[in-house]
Amino acid sequence: MSAQALQVLVLEDEPADAELELAALAEGGFRCAPTFADSRAAFEAAFVPGRFDLVIADYRLPDYTGLEALEHVRRQDPLVPFVLVSGALGEERAVEALRSGATDYVLKHGLARLASAVRRALEERREHERHLATRKALELSQERLRALSRRLLEVQEQERGRLARDLHDDIGQALTALKIQLESLARCAGSSAARILECAETTRHALERVRQLSLSLRPSQLDDLGLVAALRSHLDRQASIGGLTPNFDAAEAPRGAAREIETACFRVAQEAITNVLRHAGARNLWVRLFSVGGRLALSVRDDGKGFDLDSARRRGAAGASLGLVGMEERVALAGGTLELRSVPGQGTVLLATFPVQPGEKEGFR
Numbered sequence: 001m002s003a004q005a006l007q008v009l010v011l012e013d014e015p016a017d018a019e020l021e022l023a024a025l026a027e028g029g030f031r032c033a034p035t036f037a038d039s040r041a042a043f044e045a046a047f048v049p050g051r052f053d054l055v056i057a058d059y060r061l062p063d064y065t066g067l068e069a070l071e072h073v074r075r076q077d078p079l080v081p082f083v084l085v086s087g088a089l090g091e092e093r094a095v096e097a098l099r100s101g102a103t104d105y106v107l108k109h110g111l112a113r114l115a116s117a118v119r120r121a122l123e124e125r126r127e128h129e130r131h132l133a134t135r136k137a138l139e140l141s142q143e144r145l146r147a148l149s150r151r152l153l154e155v156q157e158q159e160r161g162r163l164a165r166d167l168h169d170d171i172g173q174a175l176t177a178l179k180i181q182l183e184s185l186a187r188c189a190g191s192s193a194a195r196i197l198e199c200a201e202t203t204r205h206a207l208e209r210v211r212q213l214s215l216s217l218r219p220s221q222l223d224d225l226g227l228v229a230a231l232r233s234h235l236d237r238q239a240s241i242g243g244l245t246p247n248f249d250a251a252e253a254p255r256g257a258a259r260e261i262e263t264a265c266f267r268v269a270q271e272a273i274t275n276v277l278r279h280a281g282a283r284n285l286w287v288r289l290f291s292v293g294g295r296l297a298l299s300v301r302d303d304g305k306g307f308d309l310d311s312a313r314r315r316g317a318a319g320a321s322l323g324l325v326g327m328e329e330r331v332a333l334a335g336g337t338l339e340l341r342s343v344p345g346q347g348t349v350l351l352a353t354f355p356v357q358p359g360e361k362e363g364f365r
């Protein structure tokens with residue numbers, strides 16, 4: 001069969017029986033390198049995890065039983081194939097043996113079956129090991145993916161913050177200076193004053209756009225004043241753009257959430273609010289920050305037209321729309337939970353919870 005000899009540990013106090021067992025294996029095509037043990041002490045001294053491909057054990061010995069040997073082996077090695085061989089094994093004992101982790105059992109007067117039992121046991125073990133290896137590789141790649149996503153979000157936040165500051169500080173200040181200069185120029189410009197004031201107005205408009213852009217990239221309030229202030233003013237701004245009534249409640253928001261948690265919560269709220277503006281056709285928008293079991297909770301609710309979650313999820317999975325997927329990803333990476341409820345015609349509610357400090361588990365991390 002295989003080129004390498006099978007390392008077999010044989011627990012048997014009758015040398016003739018041990019010979020018969022090996023002969024049955026040879027008959028079935030196995031080349032074996034046996035180690036013999038005829039007592040508890042010999043068996044337990046010989047067994048070392050990883051050293052044997054197979055254990056064959058007699059059911060009853062003067063100072064030991066096959067089941068005790070099985071227990072000894074399983075404590076150290078859950079996988080090595082273990083075949084019990086017995087003169088007569090009642091059905092109950094056979095079931096007990098299999099339950100205790102024996103791979104198979106063979107009767108001494110039916111040793112012809114030993115080789116096929118061993119072949120099956122070895123194949124099962126290989127299959128099991130392949131399965132374990134695949135699962136390990138999958139876990140590893142999931143872990144890598146999570147690390148990558150986390151890093152990506154961090155870098156994205158940093159980059160947005162830098163852009164927001166540059167827009168606000170450099171371009172914003174240059175435009176402010178330009179506007180002031182134009183206004184002062186207009187005061188002594190005589191007949192051209194009206195046109196210069198128009199330029200000042202255009203500049204004011206550009207300044208406002210830059211301010212908006214800077215805020216939506218990363219509101220400075222998030223860093224300076226925290227989540228509650230940033231979310232309140234984001235909601236007000238967006239509601240006034242979308243022409244709907246904002247309702248904000250943060251009376252019971254927990255204090256002292258970590259900065260990255262506040263960022264995650266803000267980004268989820270931002271996406272949910274954008275969705276309400278873009279899709280819901282709502283009149284009211286409620287945003288609430290509160291505390292649930294020591295965690296930070298966010299709810300965003302609208303009284304708009306609602307939607308079918310399953311079909312939106314399918315589109316999301318196909319890459320057609322990434323807002324919901326992105327929210328789920330961000331919440332999961334922060335160790336949070338996310339629940340969305342929507343009924344066509346009856347509005348939508350999003351509920352997310354986050355640990356106050358990163359790493360306080362619930363969901364995966």
Ligand SMILES: Nc1ncnc2c1ncn2[C@@H]1O[C@H](COP(=O)(O)OP(=O)(O)O)[C@@H](O)[C@H]1O
Nearest residue numbers: 275276279280306307312321322323324325348
């Ligand atoms: N508050 C909401 N009201 C109505 N429909 C919504 C709401 N939020 C999401 N949707 C629906 O779910 C879909 C998926 O949302 P999302 O993943 O954010 O993608 P996108 O906003 O880019 O279309 C939207 O296209 C929309 O049909």
Ligand SMILES: [Mg+2]
Nearest residue numbers: 274275323324
């Ligand atoms: Mg969206």
